[in-house]
Amino acid sequence: MPLPIPTIQLHDIYQLTPETLRELGVRFLMMDLDNTLAPYHIHTADPRLADWIASLRGAGIELFILSNNHGDRPARFAAQLGVDYVNRAKKPGIRTAMRIMRERGYLPEETAIVGDQIYTDVLCAARCGVKSICVRPICISRNPLLAARYFLELPFRGGRKNGQNK
Numbered sequence: 293m294p295l296p297i298p299t300i301q302l303h304d305i306y307q308l309t310p311e312t313l314r315e316l317g318v319r320f321l322m323m324d325l326d327n328t329l330a331p332y333h334i335h336t337a338d339p340r341l342a343d344w345i346a347s348l349r350g351a352g353i354e355l356f357i358l359s360n361n362h363g364d365r366p367a368r369f370a371a372q373l374g375v376d377y378v379n380r381a382k383k384p385g386i387r388t389a390m391r392i393m394r395e396r397g398y399l400p401e402e403t404a405i406v407g408d409q410i411y412t413d414v415l416c417a418a419r420c421g422v423k424s425i426c427v428r429p430i431c432i433s434r435n436p437l438l439a440a441r442y443f444l445e446l447p448f449r450g451g452r453k454n455g456q457n458k
């Protein structure tokens with residue numbers, strides 16, 4: 293089992309620029325939804341999120357929502373943002389992520405998963421052989437289980453210093 297060590301770590305998605313993705317050689321970005329693009333309790337996409345999506349898309353990056361959420365949140369955000377999605381992706385299982393990548397015609401080395409969780413998003417990326425971009429969960433304080441899990445992830449979050457950690 294590969295170690296779930298992020299390729300890069302950022303404070304939030306807004307620090308992820310087309311330049312960074314170009315340096316990584318990434319053209320396809322599979323994005324976690326909950327606590328990565330929006331907190332659990334928010335049901336509509338922030339205009340800033342739409343602008344960020346547009347800037348990446350303008351740079352030729354293809355975007356996709358890869359969510360473990362079982363509800364209709366992924367569909368709603370995907371519609372608002374104009375991107376395709378899957379829910380119930382079962383990360384860190386790799387079957388869905390590998391299928392999406394294959395269907396879209398991308399290689400692992402030009403693909404990245406962005407997410408807030410080490411043991412789902414980053415581990416899924418490591419197992420798929422794709423790059424991983426780990427952001428801090430937007431909101432952990434409302435849920436003690438999320439806070440506890442974040443604490444357990446800290447050894448991996450501190451695992452690689454590359455000047456982009458905040």
Ligand SMILES: [Mg+2]
Pocket residue numbers: 324325326327328407408409
């Ligand atoms: Mg998440």
